[in-house]
Amino acid sequence: MLKSTLLTAGLAALLALPTVAQTTNSGTDKFAQLETLLPTPNVYRTASGAPGTDYWQQRADYNIRVRLDDEKQAISGDEDITYTNLSPDVLTYLWVQLDQNILDKNSITTATQLGEIQPKMPFQAVDYMQRSDFDGGFKISEVKLKGGRALPYVxxxxxxxxxxxxxxxxxxxxxxxxxxxxxxxDQTKINQRSGYEFFPEDKNYLYEIAQFYPRMAVYSDYQGWQNKQFLGNGEFALPFGDYRVSITAPADHVVGATGVLQNPNDVLSSTQRQRLSQALNAKNPVLIVSPQEAEKAEQSRAKGTKTWTYAAKNVRDFAWASSRKFIWDAMGIKQNGVPVMCMSYYPKEGNPLWGKYSTEVVAHTIKTYSKYTIPYDYPVAISVHGPVGGMEYPMLCFNGGRPEKDGTYTAERKYGMISVIIHEVGHNFFPMIINSDERQWTWMDEGLNSFVQYLTEQEWERDYPSRRGEPAKIVDYMRTDKSLQTPIMTNSESVLQFGNNAYGKPAIGLNILRETIMGRELFDYAFKTYAQRWAYKHPTPADFFRTMEDASAVDLDWFWRGWFYTVDHTDLAIAGVKQYNVNSQNPDIENARQRELAAKNPGSISQQRNRKDIAKTLVDEKPELNDFYNQYDPLTTTPADKQRYQQLVKGLSAEQQQRLGSGLNFYEVSLKNLGGLTMPIIMQLTYQDGQKEIQHIPAEIWRKNNAEVSKVFITEKPVVSFVLDPFQQTADTDLSNNAWPQQAAPSRFELFEYQQRQQPNPMQQQSALQQKEQKPLTTPAGSTGGTK
Structure with missing residues (x-):
């Protein structure tokens, strides 16, 4: 709504001041500090968010011997665990995680699995419901003290x-x-974080093996033992230690694993060792095992075995992969002068995508994450392609993304594969190094990682089609019914809409902090400080929240409270705009202005119709009824008017005289917070001459009243429109109330005819066209793998 009102100079000056005397709306103060919610600082964790002077954490070192049975698809092994108590507490028992027991027939996960029967169901869904015929879970044969004494266990x-x-x-x-x-x-039937894939064409298996050994639980200063049951969503909380793992597999298998291979002379040919040496300083991936060599190995069936021994220092976990189908390529990079071998293992079914992209993506991810967090100082980083869609472990991750059998793929498949590799390799930083408690807080792992994934994707390719990162990507989720949402600060096993809650919302929240609230310089410094403080340690949410504020001098309690502790959403609205101009008091100027406005005013509907319907009024018929006021024009300037103006001007200072004649435009914009989530105000002003201006108003404008405020904008040129959040920086869920005058939100709808037959992807369409024209299909360079 637009109003034009004449004001005195004094009132105009008052409007130029910020409004401070507003009444706080009822309910929780959104700017209340978080002290009541965060744990009390102590000698272990400080109020600044840094580790305290007496910070401690436990240590677990492993010596593991494991055997892969390729005939029965089974694992057997034994391990020696050296557990060091660095806490101030005396421990009478230890807790060990048996994560494979999630596949036990009588597991809590199986018993509490929700499900429903649909009129039409895929075989995989029924297979999953009938998985009770799979004999899963650990079979513990012994637990004993060094020296042979049996230990009681439950x-x-x-x-x-x-x-x-x-x-x-x-x-x-x-x-x-x-x-x-x-x-x-079988990963195709029981979709867990590790498993095997069977290839019927060549009757080979590909194994991605994790959670394969009993693992020590975390004992910490803030909660004691982290012994929550593994139900499926909440991943893993693990202490750091050194690992030595010997993996016995069929002699014709290639085995990749966390850490550095200790016995290359025993398991690699001289040619393979030479290629590895060449790869260390190569600018492009070098094939260690070529596609031709892998295809030849697919046809072999060695009777014997080989034992591959890997060692890794200061890691929290260990995983490995094994298959005779593996193509293997590698390329070395350097971080802080330290060499890092980036490698990929994949079957021929992964090409041409994997040979062209995987190792390049690994190297790019290590470089970019190191820039935004801490330098990567592990010796290797590995991407393995197999049945698992995406899962992370120290130095090694499992990734999906397979082209069609003819080697073509969609753009979605290409970028999906690149993104999943970035994401899983990025997990080396969150939580493998910056070691948060995934069993309790998934967002500290997935959310922080998804945020840096977005930064890394954008540095891979201009305008990369990132799935998460931009605030507009979370709008659909945040506008859903609150009963279908949980706050980010919810235990991993109780989260609703897991992907949006634990991945998307925290990642996009960090992007809003970086781009809109803090600015890149302050945010990047604080985020890097958090990574440096908590590398190879166990941070909590409070440590992250406090560090981000401590290193930036920005009070973010209002943001943590709204974005992380509630399910409020952003919906800021322009409720109305009032336009004012200063009354110059000059009768010539003001009378001319009033006359111009009167000429443009057609009058009320009654007045318009009376001019037509009433031919003559009584005064028209009897002119003698006219008097002084019928001839008087109040908008004609008189000598008395000029004299009053001159006297007024003499009483004003030079500054006041200038303001009186400035011709400035005053706009009082009424704003409402309809969604409950506090956000800065980003206001775009469009002037009469077409020029645009962006004004950023900090979120603290809402501190006196969380629900509605008014803001005065003073401009030299007339404003024709105001638009809130023009670049969609705040995840505003309703753009229809963001503009004055109100604007229709542009959109489109698509008409289509339903077709059951799957359409060819663009590469297949191009191939068919070129074959018709008898032209060869252009094959991406490097599609068969790395360079020899």
Missing amino acids: INHTMMRVDLPTPLKPKQSVTFSIGWRYNIN
């Missing part, structure tokens, strides 16, 4: 308590061993 679903013969005092260590076996799940 298995509680996915957790195992090991009772110690004598209490483990601070600074003491204990070494014990565990023997186990389990059956490997």
Whole structure:
């Protein structure tokens, strides 16, 4: 709504001041500090968000021997665990995670699995419901102390308590061993974080193996033992340590794993070792095992075995992959002068995508994440292609993204594969190095990682089609019914809409902080500080929140409270605009202005119709009824008017005289916070001459009244429109109320005819056209893998 009103100079000056005397709306103060929600700082974790002077964490070192049975698709192994108590507490028992027990027939996950029967269901869904015929889970054969003494233990679903013969005092260590076996799940039927894929064409298996050994749980200063059951969503909380793992597999298999290969002379040919040496300083990926060599290996069936031994220092976990189908390429990069070998393992079914892109993506990810967080100082980074859609472990990750059998692929498949590799390799930083508790807070792992993934994607290719990152990408989720949402600060197993809540919303929240609230310089410094402080340690949400504020001098409690602790959404609205101009008091100027306005005013509807319907009024018929006022024109300037104006001007200072005649435009814009989520105001002003101006108003404008405020804009040129959040920086869920005058939100709808037959992808269409014209299809360079 537009109003034109004449004001005195004094009132105009008052409007130029910020409005401060507003009444706070009822409900929680959105700018209240978070002290009541965050844990009390102590000697272990400071109020600044940094580790305290007495910070400690436990250590677990492993020596593991594991055997892969390629005939029965089974694992057997034994391990020695040296657990060091660096806490101030005396421990009488230890908790060990048995994550494979999620596949036990009687697991909590199986018993509490939700489901429903549909009129039409895929075989895979029924297979999943009938998975009780799979004999999954760990079979523990022994738990014993170093020296052979059996240790009592109790298995509680996915957790195992090991009772110690004598209490483990601070600074003491204990070494014990565990023997186990389990059956490997078919990943195409039981979709877990690891498993096998069977290729019927050549009757080979590809194994991606993780959670394959009993793993120590975290014991921390903020919660004691992290012994929550593994139900499926909440991933893993693990202590750091050194690993030595010996993997026995069929002799014709290629085995890739976390860490550095310790016995290359025993398992690699001289040619393969030479290629690895060449790859260290290569500018492009070098094939260690070529596609031709992998295809030849597919036809072999070695009777013997080989043992591959890998070692990794200061890691929280270990994973590996094994297959005779593997093509293997590698390329070295350097981080802070330290060489990092970037590598990929993939079957021929992954080409041409994998040979062209995978290792290049690995290297790009390590470089970019190192820039935004901390330098990567592990010696290798590996991407493995197989049945798992995407899963991360130290130095090694499993990734999906397979082209069609004819080698073509859609753009969505290409970018999906690149994105999943960036995401999973990026997990080396969050949470493999900056080691948050995934069992409790998925967002600290997935959300932070998805944010840096977005930054990395944008540095891969201009305008990369990122799935997450831009605020507009989370709008559909945030406008859904609140009963279908949970706050980000919800335990991993209780989160609703897992992908949006744990990945998208925190990642986009960080992007809003970086681009709109803090600015890139302050944000990047604070985010890097958090990574530096908590590298190889166990941070909590409070440590992250406090560090971001401590390193930037920006009070963000209002943002953490709204974005992370509630399900409020952004919906800022322009409720109305009032336009004012200063009354110059000059009778010549003001009378002329009033006369111009009167000429443009057609009058009321009654007045318009009366001019037509009333031919003559009584005064028209009897002129003698006229008097002084029928001839008087109040808009004609008189000598008395000029005299009053001159006297007024004499009483004003030079500054006041200038303001009186400035001709400035005053706009009082009324704003409402309809969604409940506090955000800065980004206002675009469009002037009468077409020029645009963006004004950024910090979120603190809402501190006196969380629901509605007014803001005065003073301009030299007339404004023809105001638009809130013109670049969609704040995830505003309703753009229809963001403009004055109101604007229709542009959109389109598509007409289509339903077709059941799958359409060829663009590469297939091009191939068919070129074959028709007898032209060869252009094959991407490097499509068969790396360079020899």
